[in-house]
Amino acid sequence: MTQASLGDSLVQKEVHAQQQNNGVAANITHTQPLWLLAEVTYRCPLHCAFCYNPTDYDKHTQNELSTEQWIQALRDARKMGAIQLGISGGEPLLRDDIEDIVIEARKLGYYSNLITSGVGLTEKRIQAFKEGGLDHIQLSMHDITEEINNFITNTKTFELKKKVAAMIKNHGYPMVLNVVIHRYNIGHIKEILEMAEALGADYVELANTQYYGWSLVNRSQLMPLKEQIDEAERITNEFRQKVGNKMKIFFVVPDYFGNRPKKCMNGWGEVFMIVTANGDVLPCHSARVLPNMAFPNVREHGLDYAWKESPAFNKYRGTDWMKGPCVTCPEKMNDLGGCRCQAFLLSGDAESADPVCSLSPNHHLIEEAIAASKNPQIQEQPIIFRTDKNSKKYASGESTERVESFHALP
Amino acid sequence: MENNIQHADIYALAFHHRFQWEEAQQSYVILFPEGMVKLHGGAGEVIKRVDGKATVADIVAELKLAFPDAAGIEADIIGMFDMAVGKAWLRKVN
Numbered sequence: 449m450t451q452a453s454l455g456d457s458l459v460q461k462e463v464h465a466q467q468q469n470n471g472v473a474a475n476i477t478h479t480q481p482l483w484l485l486a487e488v489t490y491r492c493p494l495h496c497a498f499c500y501n502p503t504d505y506d507k508h509t510q511n512e513l514s515t516e517q518w519i520q521a522l523r524d525a526r527k528m529g530a531i532q533l534g535i536s537g538g539e540p541l542l543r544d545d546i547e548d549i550v551i552e553a554r555k556l557g558y559y560s561n562l563i564t565s566g567v568g569l570t571e572k573r574i575q576a577f578k579e580g581g582l583d584h585i586q587l588s589m590h591d592i593t594e595e596i597n598n599f600i601t602n603t604k605t606f607e608l609k610k611k612v613a614a615m616i617k618n619h620g621y622p623m624v625l626n627v628v629i630h631r632y633n634i635g636h637i638k639e640i641l642e643m644a645e646a647l648g649a650d651y652v653e654l655a656n657t658q659y660y661g662w663s664l665v666n667r668s669q670l671m672p673l674k675e676q677i678d679e680a681e682r683i684t685n686e687f688r689q690k691v692g693n694k695m696k697i698f699f700v701v702p703d704y705f706g707n708r709p710k711k712c713m714n715g716w717g718e719v720f721m722i723v724t725a726n727g728d729v730l731p732c733h734s735a736r737v738l739p740n741m742a743f744p745n746v747r748e749h750g751l752d753y754a755w756k757e758s759p760a761f762n763k764y765r766g767t768d769w770m771k772g773p774c775v776t777c778p779e780k781m782n783d784l785g786g787c788r789c790q791a792f793l794l795s796g797d798a799e800s801a802d803p804v805c806s807l808s809p810n811h812h813l814i815e816e817a818i819a820a821s822k823n824p825q826i827q828e829q830p831i832i833f834r835t836d837k838n839s840k841k842y843a844s845g846e847s848t849e850r851v852e853s854f855h856a857l858p
Numbered sequence: 859m860e861n862n863i864q865h866a867d868i869y870a871l872a873f874h875h876r877f878q879w880e881e882a883q884q885s886y887v888i889l890f891p892e893g894m895v896k897l898h899g900g901a902g903e904v905i906k907r908v909d910g911k912a913t914v915a916d917i918v919a920e921l922k923l924a925f926p927d928a929a930g931i932e933a934d935i936i937g938m939f940d941m942a943v944g945k946a947w948l949r950k951v952n
Contacts, residue, residue, distance in 0.1 A: 480882055482894070529882030532894060559876060559889035584874065584891045622874040624891045650874070651891050693946050698892070 480529030481721040481755055484558075485733075486518065488549070489538040489725050493567045495602035495833040496590075498628050498663040498670055500733055501538065504857055506839035508726040515545040517746060519552045521723050524751040526556040530721065533558040538725065541568030547576045554581025561586055563626075566612030567605060574619050585616050586624040586653075592639040596632050602833045613647045622650040629680065630657045630670040637680040641687045641697070649695055654684060656702035659817075660734040660789065662834045665850050669831050671821035674705050704814055708779065709786025709802035716764035716788065721755060729754040731761055734789045737856040738798050764788050771799055773807050796855040861943040863914060863936050868952040870910035875947055877905055888947050895947075904938045910951050914939060 489512055490505035502508075513521070522533070533553050540546055541564055553560040562577065563586045577585070587609065590597040594606040617623055625644050627633070633640065637654065644652045656677065659667045672680075684699045691697075703710050713720045713732045722730040727746040730736065736743065741763065744754035755761055763769065767780060774785040785791075786802020794803045794813045801808035820826050832838055832849065841847035842857055851857060871877055876889045886902030888895050897905060903924070907917045918935050925931060942948045 527882070529880070531880060531887065531889065557878060559894070561891065583876070583889075586891070622891050653892070 480719075481525060482530060482719045483532045483534070483721070484522070484525040484530040485534040485536055485720065485722040486521070486549070487536050487538065487722060487724045488512070488518065488540045488546070489542055491542045492538040492565070492834070493542070493603065494539065494565050494605065495835050496628075496662070497600055497602070497666045497831045497833055498630055498657045499834040500658070500660040500663055501834065502661055502734065502736060502857070503665060503834075503839060503851070504843035505538075505834075506836050507843050508724065509836075511726045512543075513723075513725065513727050513746065515548050517727065518545075518549055518723075521746050521751060522549070522552055522556060522558070525721060525723075526558065528752060528755060531557070531559060533560040534563055535560065536563040539565050539567055541573070547573070547580055550577050550580040550582045559583050561624075564588070565601075565605065566609050567603075569612050569615065571615065574615055578619050578621075584622050584624055586626050587613060587616060588626050588628070589613075589640070589643070590627065591633040592636050592643050596636075600630070600632055602835070610647075617648050623648050624651040624653075625649045626653045626655060628655050628657055629672070631672045631676075632670075634672040634676045634680050637683045638687070641684070645691060645695060651696045651698070653698045653700065654680070655698075655700040658702060659704070660793075662832070664793065664854065666831050667817060668821045668823070668826045669829065671704070671818065673822070674818075677702060677705055703786075703790075703802075703804045704818060706804060707806045709783045709790075709804040711783045712787035712790075712802075715766075715784050717755065717761040718765070721751065723751075729758070729761075731764075732787075732789065735760070737789050738792055739856065769799055773809075774801050777807065793854045793856060861940050863939045863943070865913065865915035865918070866952070867914045867939075867950060868910065868912065869908050869914070869939065869943070869948040870951050871905075871908060872946055872949045890947075895945075900934065901938055904935055905942065905947075908942075908948060 490501055490508050535546060535549060540562060546562070550560060560581070560583050562582055565588050589609055590600055597606040597609070598604050613623065625647070627640055629637070641652065657663050657670050663670060681699055684697055688697050717731045720731060722733060723746060724730060728736065729744045729746060729751060735741070741760050743760045744758040749758070767775070767784065770780065770785055774780050783802070786804055788798050790804065791800045791802050792798035795810040800810060803810040803813045805811065829850070838847070842851070872890070874890055878887060878889070880887050883896065885899075886897045886905065888897065888905065903921060904917065907920060914936070918932050921931060921935060939948070943950070
């Protein structure tokens with residue numbers, strides 16, 4: 449699972465970018481989900497150190513929704529206005545019913561996107577996706593070197609990814625690459641962009657790691673230096689100038705190095721709805737870390753209830769829940785106080801300002817995290833990969849390794 | 859006008875883009891990987907007529923007929939084309 453839509457959504461960036469444009473409305477709805485993310489499974493053949501999936505995902509690998517339940521969820525969300533569909537995971541291709549989901553999505557009028565590592569994509573399946581009406585495939589790439597690709601994913605998948613990229617292109621799909629950026633590949637941005645160009649990429653998302661789930665556990669091992677991020681952004685801008693409209697490059701800025709938090713999910717319950725493998729309905733990817741929240745589940749309630757009426761979706765909508773310094777902040781509408789999960793994970797108070805904000809009384813937690821990432825002793829600790837074995841340890845409470853300082857199991 | 863839209867130009871929707879009416883939002887939208895734009899009524903009326911066959915002049919004439927009371931409509935339509943080409947929502951086919 450990549451981090452494509454964490455934080456500032458690309459949908460919203462595009463929509464907001466139109467605000468000043470004559471002839472195009474930017475009156476995004478505040479009552480309808482536009483984006484449905486279907487995290488159809490948490491099973492995954494890769495073991496990426498930066499995965500934002502919950503560390504206890506193993507709990508949810510035996511109780512996945514059925515094909516019929518997914519199709520019903522697609523229908524319900526579409527009625528409510530959802531239009532962009534992401535089929536994600538885990539690795540969605542581990543399910544053998546993605547073809548059925550794709551066909552239904554097309555019938556309903558979704559613009560559908562398969563978010564994949566490429567493992568499990570065969571000629572036969574991609575042909576079926578094309579015929580079924582899948583609109584695009586977003587492929588995760590990790591590095592230009594086999595060494596880093598195989599290291600960070602803890603698998604030997606480098607050659608496979610290149611083959612899959614060619615397959616996607618051959619079938620007339622737009623080439624959408626997602627590259628999660630961290631300490632191990634940030635020095636290769638230019639080469640990564642050159643590789644993307646050589647593969648004929650139409651869209652490239654350089655997603656700086658944000659720290660949730662496994663990436664939070666591995667934060668000190670993954671975080672690059674501020675100077676490296678600045679340099680990566682400079683190289684990206686230079687490359688943009690060179691390629692122009694041919695290849696759209698998104699550079700998702702990491703919030704730890706900013707002064708203000710991201711407007712997470714473009715607001716709680718504003719445009720995004722996520723249905724997880726076991727049917728939980730969430731306003732953001734990691735919401736289940738929050739305390740005293742009961743998230744609706746499609747096995748018990750329809751999506752309409754989840755979106756409009758469920759206490760969970762209403763809890764952090766708007767600004768009523770805020771306290772100081774956010775509540776009186778003149779900038780509060782810019783970021784809506786940032787990310788609730790990040791606030792809770794780091795400070796233990798879900799209603800506090802996102803510690804990323806320099807005005808937050810907890811901002812020192814971010815400064816300490818940055819300092820820890822530069823500490824050679826901490827850096828030496830090994831990466832904890834996203835494996836079923838490690839997940840079982842976290843889920844059962846057997847291990848609390850490197851999560852003691854966080855206020856929930858991410 | 860940055861893209862120098864000519865009356866004889868013919869445009870089509872860019873590859874991998876889809877234009878459709880959204881009932882839930884009562885508006886036209888353009889969909890593409892990782893994003894979408896919601897179009898005003900006027901913008902939707904222009905894009906609706908872009909089919910890879912009609913020239914800009916054809917579309918201007920058709921809209922003038924359809925909306926006889928809209929003053930200065932031609933400049934708006936050309937402006938819409940200019941922006942849509944600049945955003946790479948449209949591709950030129952001739």
